[in-house]
Amino acid sequence: MPEDTQIRVSYGTAIVLGLVNARQDVAPTTAYLLFDQGCIGSCSFCPRANGNQQSKRLSRITWPEFSFTTVLARLTAEPRPFKRVCLQTGYNPATTTLLKNLARQLINSGIATSMTLSPSQTELALEMLDMGLDHIGIGLDAASEETYREHKRKNWQEDWPALLRLLNKAGERIEVHLIFGLGDSEEAFAERIQEIVSAGGKISLFALTPVNGGSAPEMSAYRRMQAFRYLCEQGKTSFAACIFAGGRLTSLKTTGDETLLSALNNGEAFRTSGCGNCNRPYYNERPGQKFYNYPRALSANEFSQAFSELLLD
Numbered sequence: 238m239p240e241d242t243q244i245r246v247s248y249g250t251a252i253v254l255g256l257v258n259a260r261q262d263v264a265p266t267t268a269y270l271l272f273d274q275g276c277i278g279s280c281s282f283c284p285r286a287n288g289n290q291q292s293k294r295l296s297r298i299t300w301p302e303f304s305f306t307t308v309l310a311r312l313t314a315e316p317r318p319f320k321r322v323c324l325q326t327g328y329n330p331a332t333t334t335l336l337k338n339l340a341r342q343l344i345n346s347g348i349a350t351s352m353t354l355s356p357s358q359t360e361l362a363l364e365m366l367d368m369g370l371d372h373i374g375i376g377l378d379a380a381s382e383e384t385y386r387e388h389k390r391k392n393w394q395e396d397w398p399a400l401l402r403l404l405n406k407a408g409e410r411i412e413v414h415l416i417f418g419l420g421d422s423e424e425a426f427a428e429r430i431q432e433i434v435s436a437g438g439k440i441s442l443f444a445l446t447p448v449n450g451g452s453a454p455e456m457s458a459y460r461r462m463q464a465f466r467y468l469c470e471q472g473k474t475s476f477a478a479c480i481f482a483g484g485r486l487t488s489l490k491t492t493g494d495e496t497l498l499s500a501l502n503n504g505e506a507f508r509t510s511g512c513g514n515c516n517r518p519y520y521n522e523r524p525g526q527k528f529y530n531y532p533r534a535l536s537a538n539e540f541s542q543a544f545s546e547l548l549l550d
């Protein structure tokens with residue numbers, strides 16, 4: 238990789254690295270980088286779709302550009318500011334060689350490195366894991382064939398079986414990114430979570446950030462999906478054990494004797510889910526707004542409020 242290659246860095250990450258001089262309420266605990274030299278994807282919700290490299294945004298985050306050499310030097314300066322780097326990528330097979338080169342440098346630096354890839358890149362995901370990447374996030378985003386066609390504008394019949402094969406081979410190192418708010422019912426969304434967990438994967442849960450239109454999901458519905466995601470991954474509930482009415486989750490049953498309150502009491506369900514140390518502050522909300530995904534531990538009051546928002550039977 239030429240020394241002057243530019244890479245985008247999330248604004249919060251740039252503050253921690255001392256590349257931007259500003260204050261922030263909650264700092265990221267993973268360094269988020271963005272490598273996108275023209276994404277050929279056309280996701281309805283993404284400001285950088287269809288090769289729009291001019292957009293400085295991904296989700297609601299701003300990503301200023303710096304030289305990769307400078308960023309790497311800051312990431313590896315002792316004491317190291319981050320325990321994980323996440324290299325988020327635009328989907329463009331023409332840049333795979335460059336991407337591998339970047340990944341190799343991050344792996345060689347000794348920082349646990351995650352990378353996000355498109356569901357069309359499951360073969361590349363395996364190759365990257367073999368190279369030494371720690372985890373891969375796959376942007377499935379939509380939970381059903383209909384919403385996948387509408388919002389990802391890709392072929393579910395090809396991509397979903399390919400993702401299942403990847404989960405079969407390396408599920409414990411795969412985080413499937415799912416966005417709630419694209420039109421999937423809670424029932425369809427929870428069923429997809431169950432299928433991914435049953436196949437050995439984990440879920441990185443997002444609320445739709447309506448930067449391209451649409452609307453953010455109702456908080457109470459999002460809380461129910463968070464609770465289901467967490468308990469399902471913990472093996473403390475299952476899709477089959479829950480009750481839905483008109484697509485809405487009405488009763489979240491825990492398996493065993495534990496009450497729902499006790500099973501959720503540590504607040505983890507309402508925090509950002511994904512790779513270790515990934516907290517993604519302000520991906521889904523503006524500073525000062527209530528968190529869809531808490532990027533830090535919840536206070537007792539915050540937990541009580543989040544729990545009360547579940548509105549379950």
Ligand code: SF4
Pocket residue numbers: 267322323324351352353372373374375412414441510511512515516
């Ligand atoms: S869960 Fe976080 S660190 Fe892991 S791939 Fe997704 S955004 Fe990156």
